[in-house]
Amino acid sequence: LVTALLMAGTATAQTATMTPDIGTPFNAVTAEADYIRREVMIPMRDGVKLYTVIVMKKGTQDGPILLTRTVYNAARNTSRNPSQQITEILPVSDREFVTDGYIRVYQDVRGRNKSEGDYVMTRPLKGPLNPTPVDHSTDAYDTIDWLVKNVKESNGNVAITGSSYPGFTSLMALVDPHPALKAAVPMSPMVDGWIGDDWFHNGAFRQTMLDYFTGQTASKNDGDPVAMGRRDYYAEYLAAGSAGAYVEKYGLDQLPGVRKLMEHPAYDSWWQGQALDKILGGRPLTVPTMLVVGQWDQEDSYGAPAVYRALEPKDKDNKLLSLVIGPWRHSGVNYDGSSLGVLRFAGDTGLQFRRDVMKPFLDSHLRANAKPFDAPPVLTYAVGADRWERHDRFPAGETVNLYLDDRFSLSLNAPAAKSAHDDYVSDPAHPVPFVPVPVNMRDRPMWGAWLVSDQRHASTRPDVVAYVSAPLQAPLQIHGQPEANLFASTSGTDSDWVVKLIDVFPEENSDKPELAGLQLGIGMEIFRGRYVKGFDTPGPLTPGKAERYRFLLPGVNHVIPAGHRLMVQVQSSWFPLYDRNPQTFVPNIFHAQSKDYVKATQGVWRDAVRPSHIAIPVVGGAAAAKAALGN
Numbered sequence: 001l002v003t004a005l006l007m008a009g010t011a012t013a014q015t016a017t018m019t020p021d022i023g024t025p026f027n028a029v030t031a032e033a034d035y036i037r038r039e040v041m042i043p044m045r046d047g048v049k050l051y052t053v054i055v056m057k058k059g060t061q062d063g064p065i066l067l068t069r070t071v072y073n074a075a076r077n078t079s080r081n082p083s084q085q086i087t088e089i090l091p092v093s094d095r096e097f098v099t100d101g102y103i104r105v106y107q108d109v110r111g112r113n114k115s116e117g118d119y120v121m122t123r124p125l126k127g128p129l130n131p132t133p134v135d136h137s138t139d140a141y142d143t144i145d146w147l148v149k150n151v152k153e154s155n156g157n158v159a160i161t162g163s164s165y166p167g168f169t170s171l172m173a174l175v176d177p178h179p180a181l182k183a184a185v186p187m188s189p190m191v192d193g194w195i196g197d198d199w200f201h202n203g204a205f206r207q208t209m210l211d212y213f214t215g216q217t218a219s220k221n222d223g224d225p226v227a228m229g230r231r232d233y234y235a236e237y238l239a240a241g242s243a244g245a246y247v248e249k250y251g252l253d254q255l256p257g258v259r260k261l262m263e264h265p266a267y268d269s270w271w272q273g274q275a276l277d278k279i280l281g282g283r284p285l286t287v288p289t290m291l292v293v294g295q296w297d298q299e300d301s302y303g304a305p306a307v308y309r310a311l312e313p314k315d316k317d318n319k320l321l322s323l324v325i326g327p328w329r330h331s332g333v334n335y336d337g338s339s340l341g342v343l344r345f346a347g348d349t350g351l352q353f354r355r356d357v358m359k360p361f362l363d364s365h366l367r368a369n370a371k372p373f374d375a376p377p378v379l380t381y382a383v384g385a386d387r388w389e390r391h392d393r394f395p396a397g398e399t400v401n402l403y404l405d406d407r408f409s410l411s412l413n414a415p416a417a418k419s420a421h422d423d424y425v426s427d428p429a430h431p432v433p434f435v436p437v438p439v440n441m442r443d444r445p446m447w448g449a450w451l452v453s454d455q456r457h458a459s460t461r462p463d464v465v466a467y468v469s470a471p472l473q474a475p476l477q478i479h480g481q482p483e484a485n486l487f488a489s490t491s492g493t494d495s496d497w498v499v500k501l502i503d504v505f506p507e508e509n510s511d512k513p514e515l516a517g518l519q520l521g522i523g524m525e526i527f528r529g530r531y532v533k534g535f536d537t538p539g540p541l542t543p544g545k546a547e548r549y550r551f552l553l554p555g556v557n558h559v560i561p562a563g564h565r566l567m568v569q570v571q572s573s574w575f576p577l578y579d580r581n582p583q584t585f586v587p588n589i590f591h592a593q594s595k596d597y598v599k600a601t602q603g604v605w606r607d608a609v610r611p612s613h614i615a616i617p618v619v620g621g622a623a624a625a626k627a628a629l630g631n
């Protein structure tokens with residue numbers, strides 16, 4: 001055209017050489033696109049507008065809406081690759097939905113990325129902790145209300161989904177839900193940040209989450225991890241001293257979110273008032289809900305089973321609530337689920353779930369003429385047997401106690417000795433690493449798969465005690481949440497206790513050498529000793545006195561084949577994932593001083609009055625356990 005105009009002798013205005021080359025708005029031309037992508041600002045009841053992206057295939061009519069409310073950048077979620085294809089611009093996990101007429105909606109929560117308003121990390125519901133008129137429940141309500149009135153291609157039915165933080169916002173939408181909200185699929189939701197999700201586990205602080213604060217709150221847009229001088233988090237955190245000293249060293253106390261966390265080290269009313277399982281448990285369940293979590297969820301293993309426990313009694317006919325556990329890392333359900341670390345599964349388990357379960361579940365609730373779908377009350381992937389299983393309840397196993405016994409063995413019989421314990425020395429100057437050093441928390445594949453990483457590096461340390469069974473004579477299936485019942489003493493006045501239930505693979509495997517001798521964590525968890533009398537009543541431990549520590553390990557369906565062995569490991573640090581317990585009682589561990597960090601002699605008790613054991617939900621109960629363990 002330019003040449004033609006020049007040839008015709010017509011003068012055209014030239015672009016001035018010094019016109020800045022960056023700064024003019026650019027909108028990619030998507031004339032050939034198979035999709036419509038609309039950006040809108042949806043007004044909330046307080047006037048704040050939330051940035052929302054609506055994506056659908058061209059020609060969509062009567063489409064159900066699938067909504068995600070996120071802190072992870074709605075614009076980026078809807079522009080994965082520059083492309084004219086809907087399946088390229090949206091995450092892989094949306095494929096089955098948008099290619100079958102769903103309208104996909106992503107929204108930045110208030111205050112993040114392109115949305116207006118204030119961002120408050122895991123904003124509490126309106127009430128004592130939140131005197132404003134808005135929260136994630138009202139924002140979900142107002143958003144759904146706007147969508148069903150303004151998206152002309154929709155059929156007026158909405159479902160909400162998302163993993164982790166968006167799992168939390170999915171659950172929040174269930175508090176006083178909008179009538180158009182017809183189903184919810186919260187994945188790995190953050191439910192209680194103190195008991196077992198992101199920030200603490202049973203009171204032990206997950207200090208590596210501090211990177212998350214700079215990433216999420218140092219700026220409205222995505223920030224960077226903490227600017228520290230080395231990549232080995234083990235060395236870095238050890239050099240800093242306490243988590244509080246690390247925070248001060250890098251100026252993280254400028255961030256209100258970090259300060260709030262550090263002002264509430266115990267399970268006080270601030271945490272209790274935000275516990276979403278308890279909040280939802282106090283309300284009617286009206287929206288069909290499918291809770292999803294990974295068996296090896298390294299961030300939010302607590303939330304989904306806890307909400308299931310709180311809501312299940314309300315689901316009288318087993319029609320409204322489902323629990324799904326797959327062989328996944330945190331959020332792994334939305335990616336390729338054919339492997340995790342060295343483990344391989346029977347095909348892409350993430351796709352299998354999304355295509356064969358989630359999609360028909362949503363169709364049945366959002367589409368008038370959809371086939372009815374008999375949603376499984378409990379759907380779990382049996383690791384080790386490589387099959388999906390449907391059950392009416394979770395757990396399907398019956399409790400069998402597995403006792404820590406003489407000579408570092410495991411037994412189905414309670415110990416008879418009058419007084420017996422195994423000792424080790426826990427030294428905060430040499431904490432047990434959670435993965436072999438150097439520990440690089442920015443290594444995402446490492447972090448994603450660490451819960452299936454080989455625990456041999458720990459069982460060979462002198463500050464870890466390991467109890468192991470004989471090779472199983474028959475397969476043993478664990479379905480549910482094992483419960484650690486540890487009787488333990490310390491020579492100090494505070495202590496951490498880590499209990500790991502492990503599947504030990506046979507020593508030889510020439511077909512799959514990567515599995516030979518593998519010590520695979522079935523479920524592993526930590527408990528901070530100062531809370532033995534109650535999560536809101538920290539107190540010093542009495543040196544030498546064995547206390548009983550009871551805590552749940554994550555939910556699993558795990559089949560341990562014949563020939564494998566069971567192992568239980570106990571240790572007193574898990575660094576740098578958890579901050580070190582100084583082993584001297586101090587009012588607030590965030591501010592422990594170097595003199596407080598002392599070596600302690602730890603005792604794991606295994607006698608008639610202090611029978612340390614794991615209560616394991618075994619399919620087939622005592623008889624099946626006896627057939628496998630033979631004693």
Ligand code: PG9
Nearest residue numbers: 164165166190198299300
């Ligand atoms: N586990 C992350 C998170 C959720 C909620 C609060 C803070 C962190 C996440 O992956 O979203």
